[in-house]
Amino acid sequence: MTTATSVLPRRRSTTASPLRLAGAIAQLAALGLVGPLVLTVVLTLFSVGLGLLPVLGIGVVFLIAFIYSLFAVGWLETARVDGLYDLGLPALRPRPRPDPGPAGCCTSSGIRRSTPPCGGRSRTP
Numbered sequence: 442m443t444t445a446t447s448v449l450p451r452r453r454s455t456t457a458s459p460l461r462l463a464g465a466i467a468q469l470a471a472l473g474l475v476g477p478l479v480l481t482v483v484l485t486l487f488s489v490g491l492g493l494l495p496v497l498g499i500g501v502v503f504l505i506a507f508i509y510s511l512f513a514v515g516w517l518e519t520a521r522v523d524g525l526y527d528l529g530l531p532a533l534r535p536r537p538r539p540d541p542g543p544a545g546c547c548t549s550s551g552i553r554r555s556t557p558p559c560g561g562r563s564r565t566p
Contacts, residue, residue: 483507
């Protein structure tokens with residue numbers, strides 16, 4: 442029920458203001474310049490990590506850096522879109538680990554300690 446005294450929610454304007462349009466053009470220009478560099482860094486971390494994995498496991502460090510760089514790019518893009526279009530998007534946050542130490546890292550990344558690595562029967566109930 443609406444009455445003459447009720448306050449209706451403000452509707453967003455569907456037309457873009459000149460300032461918002463200029464901001465979008467500036468961000469697209471910046472993405473055109475910086476985007477290939479970011480893509481090159483991310484793909485280099487992945488390929489070097491896979492290439493160095495057989496060499497004493499050194500590639501694991503690069504693969505972990507690859508995962509963090511993907512999170513950073515996602516966080517940056519979410520913040521960029523939220524700032525440009527004012528959508529009220531929540532900021533990306535890493536999930537807290539359930540257990541301290543390496544066991545918590547494995548649990549939060551989806552690796553279960555009760556699952557045997559070779560597909561055999563589990564010793565834990």
